[in-house]
Amino acid sequence: MLFGLCVQCRVSLEGSMATGGTSSSSGEGFLSRMALNDNKAGMEGLNRDKINKIIMESSKGSRFYENELKKEQQVNQRIERMMLQKAHITEQQLSKAQAQVEKMTSDLERGRDLSRVIVHVDMDAFYAAVETRDCPDLMDKPMAVGSMSMLSTSNYHARKFGVRAAMPGFIAKKLCPNLVIVPINFDKYRAVSAEVREVFADYDPHFLPMSLDEAYLDISDHLEQRRGWPEALRTHLEDHGGLQETVELEGLSPVLFENSPSSSPCLQDAAGGEVEVFGTCAEEAVREMRFRIEQKTSLTASAGIAPNMMLAKVCSDKNKPNGQYRLPSNRQAVIDFIQDLPVRKISGIGKVTEKMLGALGITSCSHLGQEMALLALLFSETSWHHFLHISMGLGSTHIERDGERKSMSTERTFGEMGALEEQFSLCRELCQDLAQDLQKEALKGKTVTLKLKNVNFEVKTRAWTLPCAVATTEELFAVAKDLLKTEIDNVSPQPLRLRLMGVRVSNFASADDKKPLQKSIVGFLHKKQTDSSSTSQISSHKPVKEHPPKSPGQTQPSACPSMVQQRQGQEGHAWVPSRGGVEVGGTGENQQSFLQRPESGTDSLTCPVCFREVNTTELTVFNRHVDQCLSGVTMGQNNHTDTELERGPRVCEEEVEKEITGGKREEGPKEKGSELLSRCMLDSVGLQLDSSAGDHTESTTGLLLYETSTANISLSTVGLNPVCLNTCPNGDVSIHRANTLKVSSQSDPRVRVCLLSPGGPRPMTTPKPESRDHRGPALTCPVCQETQDTNDLTLFNRHVDLCLNQEVLHELGGLASVDRTTHTAPPAAHKGPCFRDVLFTE
DNA sequence: GGGGGAAGGACCA
């Protein structure tokens, strides 16, 4: 393990923290949460009092110390509350809880699985070992990797002075003035880690890396095969030139395999080199793995072998460094092993939990088992279930691979920063970095969180959830900057004095959000069929056969936001509705899927690759077309030109953007821009406006007016900038696939639709900060351009709708006028921000 | 009262 923040905790309430904030084991007085944790390999027998005194003297009075003090007091208050609760527990409650615990225990016992052989491998003092290997001068010196601010790990010489991971370098220097601090070099460690992982893969191709220096492996299948292996496959040549010499010179770790002597002696190979033959059992396989790692990297590893992940992790620490430990796969051995194990040894029990359990007199896993009824009454269900598993020696026997990522973030610590420009500039940089990371993994998330740590080490997080997933720098920054501004306003006129800023994206709502551009066609189709919340009606559409997914190099370009949005929209993502205008993502009957027959009633299906209608309802024929399209994309030889397939929609967008925002529109007649916009919008989804009914003009206010009886209009291409839309009375307008507008009307054959074109005549204005609350972005009406004196999103949406209605009606000949400033309507049913709230800020 | 979002914190490497 590297960099674990493992500070020894006091385990009783008697500490004076609760009263005065400091306690002492030596009469000197110190914060227990800051005291040295010497429960680590190479730190046995240290003078803890002396070391703690130095640590406290270096820290006392600092802002960090004050904050730690505050946190310690909070924990103590938690413990006091818990003890109060405990005092009120009745015998009856306890026996009821006991019955519950017993039932669960027997259920868990029945499900105990001892069949797997799980290995946890941990490289010994990894970063320090790499640096020492590459710079032999460091061999006999106390050294650590990190900076004066923070150390990542230390070698065994340094540990003798109390220097360890997660300790600031300046304190380490006080403990050990001769300490050599080597700057961290992640690239180097990554390269070595890759070599180690190559070895892991030979034993479990699906191993689970936990960090650069740690991994879990399930070697059950390997052992199965290994039993039949001839000796030659289990024989490895020892490289004397590198490793062994180094290890002996370093004196950092014991001689190879000191703790797990080989079952077979070294033999001479034909060339005179020494070879090592390994056996077929689990210990031998792991010993071989460690041998090969050492041969390959000159670095040593420790390992634990057990029937589950929790136990394997504990076992790997048992014979560290350069050792291994196997816990036999039988129930009694597991129970015996767990009995005296300190709870703090268990992954997941940190200093706070240890302290809380300690207050109840629980320090070992056997105590945990004895007090389960009490714990069931004092802790949450999740917590006591976890405790019960630990007390029974149960853990995961299935190594979860390819677990879904839940969030992605980036943060930076710096010297005090108070200047606004600097803060906003950094915020943008962070958004940019994060956007790049998101792009690498093709991720988009709905929740953007800003993390701030002030100079007093107080951490604040402020989050905002959007109706649709975002990923670009601008999208992230639009939210993050508003969150930041709100925090700045909150402390105004004082400056916001920061020492850390971070931006996080989470709430990857669905698999489609995560990999919007890597979805197979069958996934695309199935999504539509299985998503009950989707608006699609796959009427008459049976499952379509699977097509091979495109290779990474053939994925669609993701650089263009509107295209991404469009593709997402095709996959059924809802565009959160605003009041009064169009209803989106609902269950309206007007909504269609791509595979739905066109409104015209002709028997055809729309190809999801080329977006064209195929005049058939025969799925085999349709599939053949899709196949051809796909292979055309793959081979670059489609019925359609490269330009159409690869650049078509994109080019259209660019043309549109140029038309709208550039000089073209002003150069030529207005109709030209409108025509191009219309054509491109429709082309981009392969749909056509009914020319006999479609008719549109551009107004002086930037509104594009459509008159049509039946049409599908893509909004994505005009989505480069905010788009508003509304309808005239009697228009049945809906958005399906999130960005395609469908227009039809039973009552009026000529429905009129209005789109507010992007880059319209009115620039967005800066919101008035004083009119905002702390909950989110400022609200500026995109129609009247007035910053609204309300924080209520419902009222704001209502205002926008009213403004739009007025604007539209005016454009279409005018009916009734609407007072934009009146907000008399009942509040809308939805909560939270809508699409507009996000886009129409600054 | 339950669901869900926001905020904060514990814990990990």
Next chain:
DNA sequence: TTCCTGGTCCTTCCCCC
């Protein structure tokens, strides 16, 4: 002079239905 970074999960609080 100086105490990290990036991630997951859980708890608590609060609002809304």
